[in-house]
Structure formats: C-alpha cells, structure tokens
Amino acid sequence: MASSIGVVILQLLLFITQPFTASADVFCDNLKLVAAKLPNNTASSPSHFATATLGQSPDTVYAMALCRGDILGNDTACGDCVNGTINRLVNQTPSPQDQCYKASYYYGDPCTVIYSFNLSILAPFNATVDDDEPFEKWNIKNVTGDGIAGLVRRLLVDTVESAAASNGRFATGVMDSRTTFPLVRSLAQCTPDISAQDCGACLRRLLGTVNATMALRMGGQLHVVRCYFRYETYPFYTGEPMLKIDAASAPPPAPAPKHKDNMSKLWIIPVVAVPLAAAAFLCLLCYYRRLTRQRKGKLTRLQGSRRAQDSEGEEQLVWEGNNSDFSVFEFEQVLEATNNFAEENKLGEGGFGSVYKGQFPEGLEIAVKRLASHSGQGFVEFKNEVQLIAKLQHRNLVRLLGCCSQEDEKILIYEYLPNKSLDFFIFDENKRALLDWPKLVAIIEGIAHGLLYLHKHSRLRVIHRDLKPSNILLDSEMNPKISDFGLAKIFDSNNTEGNTTRRVVGTYGYMAPEYSSQGVFSIKSDVFSFGVIIFEILSGNRNSGSQQYGDFINLLGYAWQLWEEERWIDLVDASLVSKSNSREIMRCINIALLCVQENAADRPTMADVVAMLSSETMIMDEPKKPAYFNIRVGNEEASTTSDSRSINDMTISATIPR
Known part of the structure; x- marks a missing residue:
C-alpha cells in the first residue's frame, strides 16, 4: 500500500465531550473485534464498502471502510489496505492511561477507514446541512499560464458530476492544456450507499470551499466522511481516466469589442435610453398604485421573520430572507389556480382548514392549504409555518412554494404530491x-x-x-x-x-x-x-x-x-x-x-x-x-x-x- 502518498490520519479525541461509564478496555476490545472483520467484509462487498457496529453504549464502536473505485474488483488490494490501515489505527497508543483513541480517520491510497464511538459517522449525508469541516491538503506550488486554472476548475466540476451520476459514485478524469503544463488528473468518489442527488450535493459542497487562492494550486484533496475529491499533476490512480478534457474542447473567450465600433455607435445611446427611462417611470408609477391598492385591501406582504404593523394597526409580516423558490401570491392568482376553490379540486380537510389541488397557467401543479378563519390557527401559527418551512429543505419534508394573506384569508401553497397522505x-x-x-x-x-x-x-x-x-x-x-x-x-x-x-x-x-x-x-x-x-x-x-x-x-x-x-x-x-x-x-x-x-x-x-x-x-x-x-x-x-x-x-x- 502506498502509505507515503495522500495518507492523512486525523485523530479526533471526541471522548472529552461525553462521560464514559465503562473502562477504555471495553471500547478497545470491541475495536479489535471490528478490526478483525472489517477488512474481509469490505473486500467481499461488491462495492468495496462496509460498515460495522459492535458493543453497547457507551463503548459501542461504529466503523466504516471504503476502497477507491479504481481498485474495484481487486479484492486482495482492498482487503490488504483496510487491514493494514485499521490495525495501524487500533495499535496506536495516545497516552499511558488509554489503550486506543476513541475515534480516528484515515484518508489515503487506496482506501478510507473511519471509526468512532459516535454513531453520527454512519448517519446518511444530509444534502442541506452537512456540518463536517472538510479535511484539506494542498500542493504548495501554484498553477502558471493563461487559462490553466479555468481548465482545472472545469475538470473538477465535470469529474464531480460524473461521479454523482455513476452507479458506483466514482469517476476519474484528466485535463490536457495543450501546453507545457503537465497533465492534471482528477478523482471523485462518494460512499455508494447515498443517492446521486446527495453525492452531487456533498461533492459540490467541497468544491464550494475552494477559494480563489486554493484554486490556483497544482494539486489538492478535500474529504468529509461521505465524499472526497482529489487532483494532482502526477498519476495517483490506476487505469484509464473515465473522462478527458483538453484546451481544444474549451469554449473560446468572447472577442473584445473594437474601440472604433463603439465610438461609431454612440448615437444609439440617447435613442434607446430615453424610451427606456420613460418605460421605467411608467412601471414605477403602476407599481406604486398597485401597492397602494394592496394596502387598502389589507393585503399582507409576507416576507419573512420580522413583525410590523400596517396603517390600521394590524400585524403583518415582512420577508427578510433570500429564498428564490419562495413567492408571495395574490389572492386572485390562487382563485384562478383552484377554479375558485371548486369542490372537485378539494384534496382533503383537517382541523385547520381545507386543501385544494391547483394549477398555475404555466402548468405547475400545487396544493393549496386554505386555513379556516375559525380553525384556531391564527396569525401566529400561520407566520410560524411560513417562516419555518421556507427555511427547511430536505427530501423528506414537503416543499413550501409560497403563501398568500389577504384580510381573513391565510393560504399556504405547497408542491403537489399526487398520492395524498399516509x-x-x-x-x-x-x-x-x-x-x-x-x-x-x-x-x-x-x-x-x-x-x-x-x-x-x-x-x-x-x-x-x-x-x-x-x-x-x-x-x-x-x-x-x-x-x-x-x-x-x-x-x-x-x-x-x-x-x-x-x-x-x-x-x-x-x-x-x-x-x-x-x-x-x-x-x-x-x-x-x-x-x-x-x-x-x-x-x-x-x-x-x-x-x-x-x-x-x-x-x-x-x-x-x-x-x-x-x-x-x-x-x-x-x-x-x-x-x-x-x-x-x-x-x-x-x-x-x-x-x-x-x-x-x-x-x-x-x-x-x-x-x-x-x-x-x-x-x-x-x-x-x-x-x-x-x-x-x-x-x-x-x-x-x-x-x-x-x-x-x-x-x-x-x-x-x-
């Protein structure tokens, strides 16, 4: 096993965050039992991925091992890597009073091994809020040459998307700049038990941490528990790359405009600008009149988490968020979408009101929750639901598209789910x-x-x-x-x-x-x-x-x-x-x-x-x-x-x- 390249061991002394009622010997004994089984389980798995749980709290051992996709099918190499890695981690002695670390990570070639007393390492990746701080390792040399950094970025993006889309959640790539700059090789992988959507989200999160300075480095690697990517200017994986990018396939930069043409067409500016300014003024005037009508009609502009009062002292909401998928709808739009809350569109009725199926003119199907004025869910509960669910995004939570509030009408608009409720x-x-x-x-x-x-x-x-x-x-x-x-x-x-x-x-x-x-x-x-x-x-x-x-x-x-x-x-x-x-x-x-x-x-x-x-x-x-x-x-x-x-x-x- 090539332990000298890309080997990273991060010791996590997590045991200080909660008490252990049993001796360290019990945890270490459990860890050794896991170490005896994990290599074979990983090597024999079709995806070269395995997890293990052994023992009772607070001495339970949770472990995970994943062999890199380029050695898929090579059971011996996979088993040897996991065996050597976990035994090296188990046999470390952090201090005289402890026999082993309570948690340890290994990111390297060609396998990853993780163990901990905390079961969160086995929890599925959360696409919205994975709070793990990624491990980073960078080449000290910087990229030189025009356009090279952009090509490297494109290589990483394409590799990440290919890994997420593949059945094995693994992809490799190579970039040829068509210059004296060396070939750049890339690799991205997720644990195979997560979905393509979560794999993509995990890898894109790592890519998002690459700032302007780090993007110029000639090589680097970023890891969290469920995914990682790496690129280098030297070979570090086996086999042929799964995708190739070269300078010839990159889109050409837009040509710079000629100074002479710009000068010859300056006369266009007043001809275009004057009508545009007039149109903008008319739009502002219409908007002002519309806003005035809405205020007279007590139309609540739900815009977030800050309370305010309108001219007549009624409580209203002011949206301060930046959720581009959330909209404030007018009551007339809701009436049109539901055919005036037609009885045939009713999906159900609960303690807080009725739910109707609707459809916007562009074809989007929606579920409209119309809160009854006598339901007991007043303004506070309505505000609570709007503010809360607009900020929550998860595949197992219903998605709120928007809301509407006008006089006694309080309406929530959700994505339409065709199979009703459980x-x-x-x-x-x-x-x-x-x-x-x-x-x-x-x-x-x-x-x-x-x-x-x-x-x-x-x-x-x-x-x-x-x-x-x-x-x-x-x-x-x-x-x-x-x-x-x-x-x-x-x-x-x-x-x-x-x-x-x-x-x-x-x-x-x-x-x-x-x-x-x-x-x-x-x-x-x-x-x-x-x-x-x-x-x-x-x-x-x-x-x-x-x-x-x-x-x-x-x-x-x-x-x-x-x-x-x-x-x-x-x-x-x-x-x-x-x-x-x-x-x-x-x-x-x-x-x-x-x-x-x-x-x-x-x-x-x-x-x-x-x-x-x-x-x-x-x-x-x-x-x-x-x-x-x-x-x-x-x-x-x-x-x-x-x-x-x-x-x-x-x-x-x-x-x-x-």
Missing part, C-alpha cells in the same frame, strides 16, 4: 395492498430521516409536535414528506426542550404523556409520535378511537402485551407476514416500543433510531413499559389527557393549569 393508504384495506413490505420500510426510514434533519441537522432545531399519518404526504414514488408545521417549535442548537404554560396543541393518540399531562415537549415528544406511526403502519389500525384491542383501547398497550407474550406477530397485518421479513418486522416493533416508552429519557433519539433501522446487526435495548399501558377497557379511572372524549385524528387545544 393515512389514506394504511387505514384502507384495499389501498394497503399497494404497499409491500420494502415500500413500508422505505416510508418508515424516510420519516425517520426527515425527523433527524429537523432535530439535529437543520440550521434550526425543530420539534414538530403534530406528527401523524395525515401529516405525512407521499410523492409519485411513495416517498414520505413531513408536512404541516403550524404547531412546530424552533430552538437553538443548545436547547431542544420546552414547556407550554398556555395550552397543549396536537393530536391525541400521538401525544407523548409528559406533553399531554404537563405541557412539557422535547425532541423525544416527536420520537413518541414516530413510534405510534410505526405501530399503525404495521397493523393498519389507528392507535386509539372506537376500536378495541384485546384488553386495551389503544395499540400501545396491546403491542406491549403481545411482545411480553412473544406473540408480536399477531399485531401485524397478515399481508406483511412472511418468513423472509419476520425478523425485520420484529426489529421494527422493538424500535417502536423503545420510542413509546413512558419515560422520555428512556426513548432513543432519532439518530439512534436511524442507526437501528439501517443496521440488521446492531444490538438493541429491551423496551420498558409503554405510555398509556394502564388504559384498559372498562377502566374509568385511567385518564391520558384533559379531554378523554377526543378522537384519534382530531387536532385539539387543551388548557394546562398553572
């Missing part, structure tokens, strides 16, 4: 047949990734507070997207728990017990709701309502009873049960029971949930008794909320006494 499928016996087990697993995992983004990876730390199947929308490929952020709460990165002294808002059946009874909410409140949704997906039944489940009036108590009696299979819809997926179903039930435990501190985080869902070998804790376990048929003394008459899918507000 409850439309899972609670209908005929439509459930359209969702096989792999698709249901993908839906569960997608919801988990969306929540993980809200709780941890977004710039805002968000608690949804009203997660339920009717707020999970499905796109044309049945991918889930979390919607309805009217009740969401935003926190800074150091605070993810709150308390309401005014009212509890949400949907009974999905509320965590500490929230429904005390008004305390946190990220663990959403985890509880997620666990309930898993049970509903698996069973095809609602958690609570008029149906009876054995001795219980909710799914949680029934699921716990079946789990204790090892009859968990009785909870699952018969169409899902087969020998091939029974183990996966049992793991899902185990995860769901962990999520709905009565004590919030016992519930996992969404990062834990994602890790458990993505690993078939990860050891999971035994769940404790779920919340609402004592709610049995005929038990009049048990009370879960301040309003025991509420049905499962009714959004309510309940006063919390102080």
Whole structure:
C-alpha cells in the first residue's frame, strides 16, 4: 500500500465531550473485534464498502471502510489496505492511561477507514446541512499560464458530476492544456450507499470551499466522511481516466469589442435610453398604485421573520430572507389556480382548514392549504409555518412554494404530491395492498430521516409536535414528506426542550404523556409520535378511537402485551407476514416500543433510531413499559389527557393549569 502518498490520519479525541461509564478496555476490545472483520467484509462487498457496529453504549464502536473505485474488483488490494490501515489505527497508543483513541480517520491510497464511538459517522449525508469541516491538503506550488486554472476548475466540476451520476459514485478524469503544463488528473468518489442527488450535493459542497487562492494550486484533496475529491499533476490512480478534457474542447473567450465600433455607435445611446427611462417611470408609477391598492385591501406582504404593523394597526409580516423558490401570491392568482376553490379540486380537510389541488397557467401543479378563519390557527401559527418551512429543505419534508394573506384569508401553497397522505393508504384495506413490505420500510426510514434533519441537522432545531399519518404526504414514488408545521417549535442548537404554560396543541393518540399531562415537549415528544406511526403502519389500525384491542383501547398497550407474550406477530397485518421479513418486522416493533416508552429519557433519539433501522446487526435495548399501558377497557379511572372524549385524528387545544 502506498502509505507515503495522500495518507492523512486525523485523530479526533471526541471522548472529552461525553462521560464514559465503562473502562477504555471495553471500547478497545470491541475495536479489535471490528478490526478483525472489517477488512474481509469490505473486500467481499461488491462495492468495496462496509460498515460495522459492535458493543453497547457507551463503548459501542461504529466503523466504516471504503476502497477507491479504481481498485474495484481487486479484492486482495482492498482487503490488504483496510487491514493494514485499521490495525495501524487500533495499535496506536495516545497516552499511558488509554489503550486506543476513541475515534480516528484515515484518508489515503487506496482506501478510507473511519471509526468512532459516535454513531453520527454512519448517519446518511444530509444534502442541506452537512456540518463536517472538510479535511484539506494542498500542493504548495501554484498553477502558471493563461487559462490553466479555468481548465482545472472545469475538470473538477465535470469529474464531480460524473461521479454523482455513476452507479458506483466514482469517476476519474484528466485535463490536457495543450501546453507545457503537465497533465492534471482528477478523482471523485462518494460512499455508494447515498443517492446521486446527495453525492452531487456533498461533492459540490467541497468544491464550494475552494477559494480563489486554493484554486490556483497544482494539486489538492478535500474529504468529509461521505465524499472526497482529489487532483494532482502526477498519476495517483490506476487505469484509464473515465473522462478527458483538453484546451481544444474549451469554449473560446468572447472577442473584445473594437474601440472604433463603439465610438461609431454612440448615437444609439440617447435613442434607446430615453424610451427606456420613460418605460421605467411608467412601471414605477403602476407599481406604486398597485401597492397602494394592496394596502387598502389589507393585503399582507409576507416576507419573512420580522413583525410590523400596517396603517390600521394590524400585524403583518415582512420577508427578510433570500429564498428564490419562495413567492408571495395574490389572492386572485390562487382563485384562478383552484377554479375558485371548486369542490372537485378539494384534496382533503383537517382541523385547520381545507386543501385544494391547483394549477398555475404555466402548468405547475400545487396544493393549496386554505386555513379556516375559525380553525384556531391564527396569525401566529400561520407566520410560524411560513417562516419555518421556507427555511427547511430536505427530501423528506414537503416543499413550501409560497403563501398568500389577504384580510381573513391565510393560504399556504405547497408542491403537489399526487398520492395524498399516509393515512389514506394504511387505514384502507384495499389501498394497503399497494404497499409491500420494502415500500413500508422505505416510508418508515424516510420519516425517520426527515425527523433527524429537523432535530439535529437543520440550521434550526425543530420539534414538530403534530406528527401523524395525515401529516405525512407521499410523492409519485411513495416517498414520505413531513408536512404541516403550524404547531412546530424552533430552538437553538443548545436547547431542544420546552414547556407550554398556555395550552397543549396536537393530536391525541400521538401525544407523548409528559406533553399531554404537563405541557412539557422535547425532541423525544416527536420520537413518541414516530413510534405510534410505526405501530399503525404495521397493523393498519389507528392507535386509539372506537376500536378495541384485546384488553386495551389503544395499540400501545396491546403491542406491549403481545411482545411480553412473544406473540408480536399477531399485531401485524397478515399481508406483511412472511418468513423472509419476520425478523425485520420484529426489529421494527422493538424500535417502536423503545420510542413509546413512558419515560422520555428512556426513548432513543432519532439518530439512534436511524442507526437501528439501517443496521440488521446492531444490538438493541429491551423496551420498558409503554405510555398509556394502564388504559384498559372498562377502566374509568385511567385518564391520558384533559379531554378523554377526543378522537384519534382530531387536532385539539387543551388548557394546562398553572
């Protein structure tokens, strides 16, 4: 293994950030067991990529290994590289009292090896907010010659796009400047478990960090956990390059205008400028009159997060963001798009109003959420949803295109998702047949990734507070997207728990017990709701309502009873049960029971949930008794909320006494 070229070992002493209750010996022993298996697992994988999880917290070892794409098929070279690298990392001694580092990265030729006690290294790349600081290494020499830097940049961009588009998430390239400057070779790669879209986003983020100074270097490499690229003026990968760029294929620069022509045409300036100035003046006049009419009609110009008041003292919003995909629509545009909110265009109706399908003249299909004036979602909730979701971007969150507010009309305009919401499928016996087990697993995992983004990876730390199947929308490929952020709460990165002294808002059946009874909410409140949704997906039944489940009036108590009696299979819809997926179903039930435990501190985080869902070998804790376990048929003394008459899918507000 060529350890002298491109080898970078970054020691991360992450153990100082959280206490370890067990000795370092346990972690190191687990690490050595991982080191014994990881090389063979990586080499035998068709993509030369493998992950490993071993041990129990706080001594769990999470590891990842990836061999470079140019040695794909060479199992021996891959295995030898991973074996030599991880053993070298394991056998390092940072200090006399420790046997091994708690985390270490290796970026080099021709493999990457990473291990840590922190499961975040195995979490999927987040296309919007991957906060990892990239490792950088640069050649000390600079590029010389006209146009060379531009050709290098083009080579890197093309290599990155080719890697993202390829099935193996790998590409190599070469650039010939047709001068005495040497050939420049490039390489880009992502871990093969992420999508083409996320691979492209990851690599483009790295490219975006290359400033004007670094762009002139003759070689360099940038790495984060999920992707990296490298370029050099010497060979550093094997095989022929997958793409080639030369000076002859570069677009020629635009010719400089001749001074004589410019002078001869100066007479055009006044002829053109005067009519343009007049047109601009007329446009400004029309705009002023239109703005005046809008103010008289109390048309709220929703433009962001700052409050203001109009001339009559009514609260309005002023947009201060720069989201180019977000628009403020006029009420007349919405009426035209929905055919005056025609009944045949209605997609559904909830506690806060109706949702209609619409279409703009250019053909864009939209979903229009028209908030009812009596819905209880007033200006504050409306403002909250607009400001929040306009700043959130994730493939498992519904995309807000814009809004409209005029007098009593408060309207949100979303991307149109043709398959409605999750409850439309899972609670209908005929439509459930359209969702096989792999698709249901993908839906569960997608919801988990969306929540993980809200709780941890977004710039805002968000608690949804009203997660339920009717707020999970499905796109044309049945991918889930979390919607309805009217009740969401935003926190800074150091605070993810709150308390309401005014009212509890949400949907009974999905509320965590500490929230429904005390008004305390946190990220663990959403985890509880997620666990309930898993049970509903698996069973095809609602958690609570008029149906009876054995001795219980909710799914949680029934699921716990079946789990204790090892009859968990009785909870699952018969169409899902087969020998091939029974183990996966049992793991899902185990995860769901962990999520709905009565004590919030016992519930996992969404990062834990994602890790458990993505690993078939990860050891999971035994769940404790779920919340609402004592709610049995005929038990009049048990009370879960301040309003025991509420049905499962009714959004309510309940006063919390102080």
